[in-house]
Amino acid sequence: MIRSTQQLLWERGYVGTSPKAIQAAADAGQGSMYHHFSGKAELAKAAIERSATELSAAAEEQLSAPGTAVERIARYLERDRQVLKGCRIGRLTADPDVMADPALRAPVEATFRRIRERLAEILAEGNQAGEFPETLDPVATAATVAAVLQGGYVLARAANDDEPFDQAVRGMVQLLQGVAS
Amino acid sequence: MIRSTQQLLWERGYVGTSPKAIQAAADAGQGSMYHHFSGKAELAKAAIERSATELSAAAEEQLSAPGTAVERIARYLERDRQVLKGCRIGRLTADPDVMADPALRAPVEATFRRIRERLAEILAEGNQAGEFPETLDPVATAATVAAVLQGGYVLARAANDDEPFDQAVRGMVQLLQGVAS
DNA sequence: GTCTATAGTTAGATAGAC
DNA sequence: GTCTATCTAACTATAGAC
Numbered sequence: 001m002i003r004s005t006q007q008l009l010w011e012r013g014y015v016g017t018s019p020k021a022i023q024a025a026a027d028a029g030q031g032s033m034y035h036h037f038s039g040k041a042e043l044a045k046a047a048i049e050r051s052a053t054e055l056s057a058a059a060e061e062q063l064s065a066p067g068t069a070v071e072r073i074a075r076y077l078e079r080d081r082q083v084l085k086g087c088r089i090g091r092l093t094a095d096p097d098v099m100a101d102p103a104l105r106a107p108v109e110a111t112f113r114r115i116r117e118r119l120a121e122i123l124a125e126g127n128q129a130g131e132f133p134e135t136l137d138p139v140a141t142a143a144t145v146a147a148v149l150q151g152g153y154v155l156a157r158a159a160n161d162d163e164p165f166d167q168a169v170r171g172m173v174q175l176l177q178g179v180a181s
Numbered sequence: 182m183i184r185s186t187q188q189l190l191w192e193r194g195y196v197g198t199s200p201k202a203i204q205a206a207a208d209a210g211q212g213s214m215y216h217h218f219s220g221k222a223e224l225a226k227a228a229i230e231r232s233a234t235e236l237s238a239a240a241e242e243q244l245s246a247p248g249t250a251v252e253r254i255a256r257y258l259e260r261d262r263q264v265l266k267g268c269r270i271g272r273l274t275a276d277p278d279v280m281a282d283p284a285l286r287a288p289v290e291a292t293f294r295r296i297r298e299r300l301a302e303i304l305a306e307g308n309q310a311g312e313f314p315e316t317l318d319p320v321a322t323a324a325t326v327a328a329v330l331q332g333g334y335v336l337a338r339a340a341n342d343d344e345p346f347d348q349a350v351r352g353m354v355q356l357l358q359g360v361a362s
Numbered sequence: 363g364t365c366t367a368t369a370g371t372t373a374g375a376t377a378g379a380c
Numbered sequence: 381g382t383c384t385a386t387c388t389a390a391c392t393a394t395a396g397a398c
Contacts, residue, residue: 002274006396009219010278010360011273011331012196012277012352013194013277015194015196015346016196016277016278017192017199018390018391018392019391019392019393020390020392024183024193028364029364029365029366030364030365030366030367030392031363031366032364032365032384034393034394035363035364036363039392039393040392040393042389060330067364069328075263084279086275087255087335089339090332090335090339091275091333093199093267093335093338093339094194094267094272094275094338095194095275096192096193096194096197099338099341105339105341107382109339109340109341110336111339112223112232112339112340112345113340114343130265133213133359135355135359136355137351137352138353139324139348139353140348140351140352140355141348141355141356142344142352143333143336143346143348143349144329144349144350144351144352144353145355146331146332146336146345147328147330147331147333147335147336147345147346147349147353148207148327148329148332149268149328149332150328150331150335150336151271151327151328151329151330151331151332151333151376152272152324152328152332152359154268154274154293154328154331154332154335155293155297155324155328155331156288157274157275157280158270158271158274158289158290158292159182159235159275159290159294160280160286160290164293164297164324164327164328165299165324167320167323167324167325167330168276168324168325168327168328169325170318170321170322170324171323171324171325171326172325173263174317174318174321174322175318175322175325175356175357175359175360176356178314178316178317178356178359179356179359179360180362197371199371199373199374199376200375201372201374210381210382210383210384211374211375211382211383212381212382212383212384213381213382213383215375216381217376217381218383220374220375221373221375250376251374254381323390355378
């Protein structure tokens with residue numbers, strides 16, 4: 001049931017996902033759903049938190065791998081993704097009801113904060129290893145890397161084509177390699 | 182009425198915007214709305230097209246200004262924006278009903294295509310002026326720049342704070358300056 | 363725990379008077 | 381052109397039986 005909610009939130013967002021749709025997707029009755037959850041918001045909270053955890057784990061997989069900072073970030077950016085489906089967590093920022101509910105926004109905020117911190121850490125390591133010129137700001141660059149991903153999804157969905165995403169990622173990797181050389 | 186629809190689409194998206202809400206915002210009756218428009222979709226089409234036109238014009242203002250490629254792009258990225266409200270056009274990519282309707286998706290697609298092309302043009306000019314190393318790919322870098330903006334909005338909304346947007350932009354500008362030096 | 367019935371509310375639109 | 385009345389369906393939840 002949580003899994004079905006995750007899927008529906010990904011595809012249709014919070015406003016666009018009805019309890020009835022969740023029940024149909026999970027093959028569960030209304031009574032069942034309202035027995036286990038107080039309502040749509042609580043179910044969404046569970047689903048968002050699970051998606052957030054899964055996403056962080058997936059990111060860590062590439063980011064904790066060995067290699068230079070640029071290599072690790074490039075692997076993170078270039079990992080296989082379902083580009084046209086967009087980011088499960090990022091898309092929630094477009095949902096006013098999610099942003100308005102602290103319980104729903106918190107995991108979204110935490111996920112991106114963690115990813116930016118992790119990227120900044122890696123970039124700072126690269127800095128210390130002499131991989132980058134000292135002028136490179138790890139925190140700002142980390143935000144840029146995270147933004148390229150989220151923005152890449154937006155551009156790809158607008159175009160109904162993976163290409164803009166792939167270009168954005170390629171451009172970002174080339175820039176990092178450019179300043180690292 | 183179109184203006185009210187633009188505003189509501191910006192704040193609540195297509196799924197989250199009801200005809201009744203539009204009428205209330207525009208201080209118009211139902212009869213009036215359904216006289217001028219066949220329904221929600223047609224009204225949304227008009228609103229999206231107008232927002233797209235306005236956005237393209239605003240972008241062109243910075244991009245057509247004099248200066249080096251990096252300067253022009255930096256001015257575009259750093260222009261004053263209502264960051265926490267997100268991008269009026271970009272947020273529509275999270276709306277499955279907008280993406281599913283070719284008439285509604287078309288202006289979204291066209292807007293981003295135009296902006297990416299315009300950025301690529303400017304970067305190519307910078308290349309020809311010897312501003313960048315030859316390895317810089319104008320098309321890919323243009324997608325990266327556009328993505329940083331869209332992703333910056335996402336990060337800022339998730340954090341409920343402008344800062345991640347500003348950091349992402351700053352990181353992007355520094356990278357461009359870095360490869361240009 | 364799960365089911366069915368019920369209920370108040372809104373979404374989205376049509377009809378016909380003025 | 382605009383207004384009010386009306387309509388069907390969906391949304392979100394509660395109640396109470398089993």
